[in-house]
Structure formats: structure tokens, C-alpha cells
Amino acid sequence: EAGVAQSPRYKIIEKRQSVAFWCNPISGHATLYWYQQILGQGPKLLIQFQNNGVVDDSQLPKDRFSAERLKGVDSTLKIQPAKLEDSAVYLCASSLLGSPPWTQYFGPGTRLTVL
Amino acid sequence: AQSVTQLDSQVPVFEEAPVELRCNYSSSVSVYLFWYVQYPNQGLQLLLKYLSGSTLVESINGFEAEFNKSQTSFHLRKPSVHISDTAEYFCAVSGVGSQGNLIFGKGTKLSVKP
Numbered sequence: 001e002a003g004v005a006q007s008p009r010y011k012i013i014e015k016r017q018s019v020a021f022w023c024n025p026i027s028g029h030a031t032l033y034w035y036q037q038i039l040g041q042g043p044k045l046l047i048q049f050q051n052n053g054v055v056d057d058s059q060l061p062k063d064r065f066s067a068e069r070l071k072g073v074d075s076t077l078k079i080q081p082a083k084l085e086d087s088a089v090y091l092c093a094s095s096l097l098g099s100p101p102w103t104q105y106f107g108p109g110t111r112l113t114v115l
Numbered sequence: 116a117q118s119v120t121q122l123d124s125q126v127p128v129f130e131e132a133p134v135e136l137r138c139n140y141s142s143s144v145s146v147y148l149f150w151y152v153q154y155p156n157q158g159l160q161l162l163l164k165y166l167s168g169s170t171l172v173e174s175i176n177g178f179e180a181e182f183n184k185s186q187t188s189f190h191l192r193k194p195s196v197h198i199s200d201t202a203e204y205f206c207a208v209s210g211v212g213s214q215g216n217l218i219f220g221k222g223t224k225l226s227v228k229p
Contacts, residue, residue: 004158033216040124042205042219043159056216091158101209101216102149106158 002026004107006092012113018080021110025073025094031055033104034067034077035091043091049075050097079112087114117142117208119220127226130198136191136223138180138206145211148189150180151219153203162204165189176200201227 005024013019025032030051035043046065047057051072060067064083069075079086089111095104122137140146150162163174170182180191189206206220 041221042119042207043217044219045216048216093158102147102161102164102207106160108156108158 006107006110010111014115016081020076020078021090023075023092029094030097031095032075033093037089082114084114117218119206119208121220121223123223125224129228131195133194134196136204138189140187140208147209149207150191151205196227198227
């Protein structure tokens with residue numbers, strides 16, 4: 001079974017530029033999560049989808065971050081414009097619909113560096 | 116609301132030595148507790164979990180953790196570590212009876228030296 005795929009694995013941009021990350025969850029997983037993991041900190045949930053609907057985006061900085069999950073499969077997370085403090089690893093995770101949060105599978109992450 | 120404190124950011128140990136990674140939590144409700152491991156360039160993996168029942172839980176690769184409600188702790192231990200255990204370990208908490216998501220600690224980097 002293929003795991004959660006993320007691309008790109010690394011991205012370097014300058015502040016005020018835009019960037020997008022892509023996530024392909026495990027086949028059949030209706031729930032998808034995006035996390036931000038700043039160096040020296042644990043992952044922080046940004047947004048949770050069930051199919052193509054948003055369940056929780058309370059910690060998403062909506063003035064610059066956006067996410068979508070068209071057709072309830074792949075998802076993209078966008079930052080526009082990026083700030084220095086957005087440098088982090090962005091993790092995507094997925095799980096079966098209705099399953100508890102600890103059953104989610106994590107992707108390898110995208111490491112973003114904002115200069 | 117819940118929070119997690121991992122008291123050590125880095126723990127260096129020699130191979131075959133015992134190790135303890137400390138985790139304390141704070142919550143106004145009952146909790147589920149977890150340890151995740153992140154090997155270099157890989158995603159987070161669930162190592163072990165406490166949901167209910169026996170307060171001592173074990174993983175398949177020799178780690179164990181004990182839920183101590185009075186001390187609000189969930190420390191991770193292994194009696195003899197291997198080089199392959201080098202990784203970052205995250206303690207996490209989730210509130211019982213809700214769809215509450217995982218709250219992670221800041222992580223502890225375990226470095227096992229030969």
C-alpha cells in the first residue's frame with residue numbers, strides 16, 4: 001500500500017513570494033490533515049478535511065494561508081505572501097473516515113525555507 | 116484544552132544503555148496519550164498509545180511508557196537502546212470522548228552513539 005505522498009520535498013523562496021504544496025493521501029482515506037512543524041516544535045494542526053469539506057481550520061492563518069481538496073482526494077496548501085516565520089516543515093496526513101485521530105498516516109513532509 | 120511538555124530537547128546516550136524520555140501533560144478532561152517517532156527524512160509514526168486499562172503500554176521494538184495520572188506523566192523508556200533508535204520522539208495528547216485532534220509536544224531528539 002502506497003503511503004501519503006507530498007511534493008515538493010524541499011522549497012526555498014524569498015519573503016513575499018507565493019508557494020504551494022501538494023498532498024496525495026492514501027487511497028480511500030477520506031480525512032486529510034495539514035500540519036505545520038516549525039524547527040524545535042511539535043506539529044501543529046492547520047486544517048482538517050473530511051472528503052472535500054473543512055472540519056477544522058481554526059489554526060489556519062487565513063490572511064495568507066489557503067487550502068483546498070477538490071474532489072475529496074488530493075489537496076494543496078498555499079501560502080501567499082510568505083513570511084520569514086513560515087519557514088517550517090509542512091506535513092500532510094490522512095486517515096479513514098470516522099477513525100480516531102491517532103490512526104492517521106503521515107507523509108514525509110515539505111521543508112519550506114523563506115529567505 | 117490540553118498541552119504537552121517534553122522536558123528534554125536532546126538526549127544523547129551510548130548504545131545498549133537505558134533511556135527515559137520525559138513527557139508531562141496538562142488537561143481539564145481525561146486524555147489519551149501517545150508517543151510518535153520520526154526517523155530522519157520520514158513521516159511521523161505512532162510508536163505506542165494509552166487509551167484505557169493497563170497503565171503500562173509497550174511497543175513492538177522494546178519501548179514502553181507508563182501513564183501516571185497523579186503526576187500527569189507519560190514517560191517513554193527503553194532498557195537498552197540501539198543505534199537504529201536514533202530519531203526524534205514526540206509525545207502527544209488527545210481529549211477523551213471527542214474528536215479532539217492531537218496536541219504534540221516539542222519533541223526530544225534521541226541520539227544513540229556507538
